[in-house]
Every structure is written in structure tokens, then in C-alpha cells.
Amino acid sequence: MIRALIFDVDGTLAETEEGHRRAFNAAFAEAGLDWAWDVELYRELYRVSGGKERMRRYADMRGVSANELSDADMAELHVRKNAHYAELVRAGQCPLRPGVERLIRASHAGLLRLAISTTTSRVNVVALIEATLRPDGLALFEAVVSGEDVPAKKPSPDAYLRVLEALALRPDECLAFEDSRNGLLAATAAGLATIVTPSLYTCHETFDGAAMVLPDLSDFEPTVDGFASQQVPA
Ligand code: XBP
Numbered sequence: 001m002i003r004a005l006i007f008d009v010d011g012t013l014a015e016t017e018e019g020h021r022r023a024f025n026a027a028f029a030e031a032g033l034d035w036a037w038d039v040e041l042y043r044e045l046y047r048v049s050g051g052k053e054r055m056r057r058y059a060d061m062r063g064v065s066a067n068e069l070s071d072a073d074m075a076e077l078h079v080r081k082n083a084h085y086a087e088l089v090r091a092g093q094c095p096l097r098p099g100v101e102r103l104i105r106a107s108h109a110g111l112l113r114l115a116i117s118t119t120t121s122r123v124n125v126v127a128l129i130e131a132t133l134r135p136d137g138l139a140l141f142e143a144v145v146s147g148e149d150v151p152a153k154k155p156s157p158d159a160y161l162r163v164l165e166a167l168a169l170r171p172d173e174c175l176a177f178e179d180s181r182n183g184l185l186a187a188t189a190a191g192l193a194t195i196v197t198p199s200l201y202t203c204h205e206t207f208d209g210a211a212m213v214l215p216d217l218s219d220f221e222p223t224v225d226g227f228a229s230q231q232v233p234a
């Protein structure tokens with residue numbers, strides 16, 4: 001019996017990565033760095049989960065050492081980047097994907113429990129949910145596990161295991177929603193059946209092991225013992 005739905009954030013609730021990419025670039029320019037991430041480069045960097053980790057990978061690619069750009073510098077850049085991201089989100093630049101609000105509200109009204117498992121930072125989760133799921137937003141979710149809450153980011157299952165622990169449910173009592181291969185690997189490693197809706201930065205990935213791959217959640221229905229959708233799988 002399905003008792004809870006667990007959602008990834010970036011790419012799954014909303015197409016956020018263009019917002020993150022633009023916010024990174026704004027923070028780089030503000031800091032006087034000659035770094036500019038275009039779509040092609042960001043697609044490559046996106047394989048690294050986590051904004052700080054992604055910046056460190058790029059610094060390595062450019063041969064910029066940790067002496068030149070310390071972890072504290074990275075953390076400061078990331079705070080600025082997240083501030084730019086919050087501004088974009090508040091300006092309506094990252095609306096929810098089709099079917100997401102309907103599914104969340106119908107499930108909540110139908111007494112399914114809801115949770116979030118993400119590798120993004122908590123401030124970004126809060127900014128997105130407050131801007132898009134008004135007025136109750138975060139109160140709809142019983143557990144929110146974000147990047148800083150776990151030792152390892154996706155594809156590690158840590159964020160999903162932490163959610164299951166918080167909900168005190170078994171994996172077969174929950175469904176996970178993801179948009180990326182790293183997210184799918186994390187959810188399946190935690191034992192969860194996973195619905196994948198590929199997004200802008202993940203549509204070229206492969207999703208072996210997904211319970212279902214759909215273009216979006218516009219007609220997705222959780223049922224007592226599973227789920228249904230009339231859409232042609234992606
Ligand atoms: C996606 C990510 C994040 C975002 C940027 O996380 O990998 O790193 O790209 O956010 P998910 P931060 O799909 O699990 O939500 O800069 O806060 O890391």
C-alpha cells in the first residue's frame with residue numbers, strides 16, 4: 001500500500017537548472033571571476049551533484065588550486081549564487097512542471113504523506129516552494145531532507161534513507177519522483193519504485209530500473225497499490 005510520495009526538487013518539481021546556471025554566472029561576475037557557464041558546459045558539469053562540488057570541479061578543470069580559491073571562497077560564492085537563484089525564483093522564472101501542483105494537492109487532500117529528498121541546498125528548496133506552492137508551501141511536506149543534511153549527495157541513497165527514517169515507512173510504502181539518472185540511482189538504491197520525468201538537463205540520460213518514465217506528471221495518479229498514467233512513456 002502506497003502511503004507517501006517523495007519528491008526530488010531540481011528538474012522534478014520545476015525546471016530549475018537554467019535558474020541555477022544563470023545564478024552561478026551572476027555570482028561569478030560579481031566576484032570578478034572570468035567564469036561563464038553556457039548550456040553545453042553546464043550539461044557536462046551537471047553530472048556533479050551539488051553546487052559547491054560543481055564549482056570545485058570547474059576550478060580543477062581550469063587548473064585553479066584550492067590555495068587560489070579556498071573552500072571558504074567557494075562557500076561565499078555559493079551563498080551569493082543562492083541569493084541570485086532566490087531572486088529568479090521569486091520573479092517566477094522557475095514555475096512548477098505540469099501536473100506537479102495537482103498531484104501534490106490531490107495527494108495531500110487524499111491523506112498521502114509527502115516528503116522531499118534533494119541534493120540542493122535547503123535555502124533553495126525553501127525559496128522554490130514558497131514561491132510556487134502558495135500559501136501553505138512547506139507545510140505540505142512532512143519531511144524535507146536537503147544536501148546539507150546527509151553525508152553523501154545523490155547518487156548516494158542517503159537523502160532517501162533519511163526521508164524513510166523520518167516518515168518511519170518502508171520503501172515499498174512510498175513512491176519516488178526524479179528527473180535524473182543520479183536521482184534514480186539514489187532512490188532505487190534506497191529500495192524505492194521511482195517515476196522519472198526527464199528534464200532539460202537530463203533528457204539525454206538513460207533510466208534503466210525506473211518504474212515508469214513519463215514526459216510529465218500531468219495525469220499521473222497514485223493508486224492504493226501503485227500508480228497509473230495514460231501518457232505514452234517517454
Ligand atoms: C540538483 C543539484 C543541485 C542544483 C544546484 O539537486 O545537483 O546541485 O543543481 O543546487 P536535486 P545547489 O535534483 O537533487 O534537487 O547549488 O544548492 O547545490
Ligand code: MG
Nearest residue numbers: 008010011179
Ligand atoms: Mg533533480
